[in-house]
Amino acid sequence: MASTPTILTATIFLFLFLLKSTISQPTTTTDCTGRWIHIRRLPTRFNLDLLFNCSQYPLFDNFCPYLPNHGLGHKTHPLSRSWFRTDPLMLELIFHRRMLEYSCLTADPNAANAVYLPYYAAIDALRYLYGPDVNASADHGLELFDFLQYDSPGIWARREGHDHFLVMARPSWDFSQPLRNDPPSWGTSFLQLPEFYNVTALTLEARAWPWQDHAVPYPTSFHPPSLAFLESWMRRVRRSRRSTFMLFAGGGGISATPNIRRSIRNECTSNVTQYLGAYVKLCEVVDCSNGVCEHDPIRYMKPMLQATFCLQPPGDTPTRRSTFDSLLAGCIPVFFEELSAKLQYTWHLPEEIYREFSVFIPKEEVVFKGLRIVEVLMGIPRTRVRRMREKVIELMPRVMYRRHGSSFNFRATKDAFDIAIEATLHRIKSRFEEEVAFE
Numbered sequence: 038m039a040s041t042p043t044i045l046t047a048t049i050f051l052f053l054f055l056l057k058s059t060i061s062q063p064t065t066t067t068d069c070t071g072r073w074i075h076i077r078r079l080p081t082r083f084n085l086d087l088l089f090n091c092s093q094y095p096l097f098d099n100f101c102p103y104l105p106n107h108g109l110g111h112k113t114h115p116l117s118r119s120w121f122r123t124d125p126l127m128l129e130l131i132f133h134r135r136m137l138e139y140s141c142l143t144a145d146p147n148a149a150n151a152v153y154l155p156y157y158a159a160i161d162a163l164r165y166l167y168g169p170d171v172n173a174s175a176d177h178g179l180e181l182f183d184f185l186q187y188d189s190p191g192i193w194a195r196r197e198g199h200d201h202f203l204v205m206a207r208p209s210w211d212f213s214q215p216l217r218n219d220p221p222s223w224g225t226s227f228l229q230l231p232e233f234y235n236v237t238a239l240t241l242e243a244r245a246w247p248w249q250d251h252a253v254p255y256p257t258s259f260h261p262p263s264l265a266f267l268e269s270w271m272r273r274v275r276r277s278r279r280s281t282f283m284l285f286a287g288g289g290g291i292s293a294t295p296n297i298r299r300s301i302r303n304e305c306t307s308n309v310t311q312y313l314g315a316y317v318k319l320c321e322v323v324d325c326s327n328g329v330c331e332h333d334p335i336r337y338m339k340p341m342l343q344a345t346f347c348l349q350p351p352g353d354t355p356t357r358r359s360t361f362d363s364l365l366a367g368c369i370p371v372f373f374e375e376l377s378a379k380l381q382y383t384w385h386l387p388e389e390i391y392r393e394f395s396v397f398i399p400k401e402e403v404v405f406k407g408l409r410i411v412e413v414l415m416g417i418p419r420t421r422v423r424r425m426r427e428k429v430i431e432l433m434p435r436v437m438y439r440r441h442g443s444s445f446n447f448r449a450t451k452d453a454f455d456i457a458i459e460a461t462l463h464r465i466k467s468r469f470e471e472e473v474a475f476e
């Protein structure tokens with residue numbers, strides 16, 4: 038794309054401008070008690086400078102095309118208002134941009150209930166994961182820690198870092214390399230460093246027994262600018278005719294070793310077309326091998342809109358962005374591991390409501406005991422299926438990231454960002470209450 042450098046420069050300068058002229062207009066209607074956040078000023082080498090190197094990770098991907106629109110990426114179509122070619126790695130930018138319009142910002146760190154670190158941790162991690170610093174992965178974060186200690190050290194010292202938080206837009210697994218692993222196998226050690234034990238890290242997938250980290254939804258491609266756009270999408274989802282019974286959008290499952298993706302492929306290919314009442318297709322596979330779907334939401338959103346159930350098997354890691362795409366399409370997610378969502382996104386999708394909007398089938402039953410997914414799903418009464426879909430649609434606003442600078446009335450609808458901030462504040466507050474209790 039020839040225009041990328043210009044767009045990139047424009048994006049970054051707009052960002053710089055915004056940083057210097059904090060946008061938030063403290064509104065008189067907002068009660069900020071207990072919700073004040075201070076954005077820590079960091080040198081640009083911790084955020085914006087990293088974006089200029091977007092084309093310099095040959096083993097990764099040139100991520101320059103994903104930077105426009107403050108990290109939402111290009112629009113899918115010039116006339117599109119809500120749909121973008123969003124890359125999940127850009128959550129750090131998306132969050133930063135939304136933080137700038139948060140309604141309870143304070144310039145005074147002593148008045149803040151929480152301190153946000155606008156550090157693009159996962160982008161900075163690329164040089165350790167795929168670049169020249171692969172053998173120094175235990176150093177990831179130390180430079181930031183040093184900065185926090187020597188520049189206005191009082192801000193950290195006030196709460197020993199317990200009130201600090203940041204976003205790391207990859208699975209925690211990528212930052213959990215044991216410190217003494219030599220040579221390193223995979224990942225940086227950011228979350229293993231005692232220096233950052235007290236900091237809250239919002240990641241795309243948390244560890245099974247997290248301490249610092251908590252999972253937040255993957256950003257999808259849907260970022261409506263106003264309530265009207267969200268509501269019109271919800272109406273479309275509700276009206277959509279579901280002619281496919283179950284769908285899997287993804288890759289993998291072609292190796293000979295038994296695994297859940299392979300079982301799904303087998304079940305789908307042996308039973309491609311059948312007429313079962315209103316269904317035209319029993320099972321559909323949208324082939325997303327080699328990342329072809331990643332920045333092309335039309336490929337999978339259309340089929341998902343027409344499907345009743347969307348299969349969400351684990352891949353390299355238990356979670357998938359596709360879970361959130363399917364919720365936006367009104368397609369009922371089918372999970373095969375508790376770690377794929379239930380034990381992860383507890384802030385956005387409370388554990389106790391999973392039965393109301395999703396199906397759980399243990400993967401061992403399918404892979405080793407021959408349980409057929411289609412039979413389990415066929416056993417669910419139609420009225421229950423309809424209620425589940427209604428619940429999925431009801432949850433939609435909670436898992437999408439609305440567009441920054443969205444219309445004022447839209448801000449009353451809590452989206453994934455708002456819920457993450459609220460829960461982070463709550464978590465930080467309860468840390469202090471625990472401490473007081475121990476004293």
Ligand SMILES: *[C@@H]1O[C@H](CO)[C@@H](O)[C@H](O)[C@H]1NC(C)=O
Nearest residue numbers: 082083086087088089090093
């Ligand atoms: C960007 O890349 C250049 C050259 O590869 C390197 O010297 C510089 O430190 C990088 N900047 C950041 C912020 O990583």
Ligand SMILES: *[C@@H]1O[C@H](CO)[C@@H](O)[C@H](O)[C@H]1NC(C)=O
Nearest residue numbers: 168169170171172173220221
């Ligand atoms: C990292 O260490 C391995 C093993 O010691 C070595 O083969 C490799 O060249 C090193 N990589 C870099 C980029 O220094």
Ligand SMILES: *[C@@H]1O[C@H](CO)[C@@H](O)[C@H](O)[C@H]1NC(C)=O
Nearest residue numbers: 197198199231232233234235
């Ligand atoms: C983290 O908090 C504990 C007390 O809860 C404190 O002893 C420790 O020094 C803090 N760590 C850092 C790096 O500030």
Ligand SMILES: *[C@@H]1O[C@H](CO)[C@@H](O)[C@H](O)[C@H]1NC(C)=O
Nearest residue numbers: 304307308311319409411412
């Ligand atoms: C196709 O699905 C039907 C209904 O679930 C099942 O009875 C049949 O055995 C399947 N056919 C194959 C070839 O798997």
